[in-house]
Amino acid sequence: GEDVEQSLFLSVREGDSSVINCTYTDSSSTYLYWYKQEPGAGLQLLTYIFSNMDMKQDQRLTVLLNKKDKHLSLRIADTQTGDSAIYFCAESVGTSYGKLTFGQGTILTVHP
Amino acid sequence: EPEVTQTPSHQVTQMGQEVILRCVPISNHLYFYWYRQILGQKVEFLVSFYNNEISEKSEIFDDQFSVERPDGSNFTLKIRSTKLEDSAMYFCASSEGIGNQPQHFGDGTRLSIL
Numbered sequence: 693g694e695d696v697e698q699s700l701f702l703s704v705r706e707g708d709s710s711v712i713n714c715t716y717t718d719s720s721s722t723y724l725y726w727y728k729q730e731p732g733a734g735l736q737l738l739t740y741i742f743s744n745m746d747m748k749q750d751q752r753l754t755v756l757l758n759k760k761d762k763h764l765s766l767r768i769a770d771t772q773t774g775d776s777a778i779y780f781c782a783e784s785v786g787t788s789y790g791k792l793t794f795g796q797g798t799i800l801t802v803h804p
Numbered sequence: 805e806p807e808v809t810q811t812p813s814h815q816v817t818q819m820g821q822e823v824i825l826r827c828v829p830i831s832n833h834l835y836f837y838w839y840r841q842i843l844g845q846k847v848e849f850l851v852s853f854y855n856n857e858i859s860e861k862s863e864i865f866d867d868q869f870s871v872e873r874p875d876g877s878n879f880t881l882k883i884r885s886t887k888l889e890d891s892a893m894y895f896c897a898s899s900e901g902i903g904n905q906p907q908h909f910g911d912g913t914r915l916s917i918l
Contacts, residue, residue, distance in 0.1 A: 734810075734910050735897075735909040737906050737909075740904075782847075791837075791849045791860055791862075794839075796845075
């Protein structure tokens with residue numbers, strides 16, 4: 693079955709880059725997503741990548757996908773204090789009707 | 805930007821009571837979902853709904869749960885006889901399609917069972 697794992701915590705200084713990592717087990721993953729959750733709020737879609745892509749860039753966000761190792765990362769350039777939040781990786785597989793399987797979330801703390 | 809809205813933001817219910825959680829998906833979206841997150845655990849898929857019927861459901865979504873789209877705008881999750889372990893944050897999501905049409909989430913309803 694599907695399983696998605698993330699490291700729990702990441703702490704960076706303002707202005708540095710943050711890299712949040714995610715691994716998944718289902719080789720039939722078709723799309724992989726990154727969501728952000730701020731305190732008291734819902735899950736905000738940040739970006740997503742189709743499994744036949746290696747990289748996707750969107751302003752300060754860069755997603756890298758290593759399909760062989762089933763490893764996904766999200767790089768945030770020039771991290772700001774407003775980026776402090778929980779970041780969730782999620783996958784969908786081709787055989788399901790859109791069901792997302794989530795990682796446990798990485799708590800990103802940005803220090804001034 | 806269009807949003808998924810959920811009400812109420814917090815619901816407190818006695819064990820054994822029925823509860824209905826409400827969601828208004830984004831208006832041109834066709835697929836609807838419920839997820840839950842028990843405190844300290846992962847966000848878990850409950851059910852997906854398309855064309856007025858359940859497309860897929862998880863093992864969690866047993867006979868105590870039901871979903872309905874009673875009119876053109878609302879999407880509801882009913883829990884018939886709540887248990888303590890139903891305490892969680894419940895998220896509604898919607899999408900235009902599946903795959904390359906990502907899901908957009910509401911802010912959630914925190915359900916507390918006493």
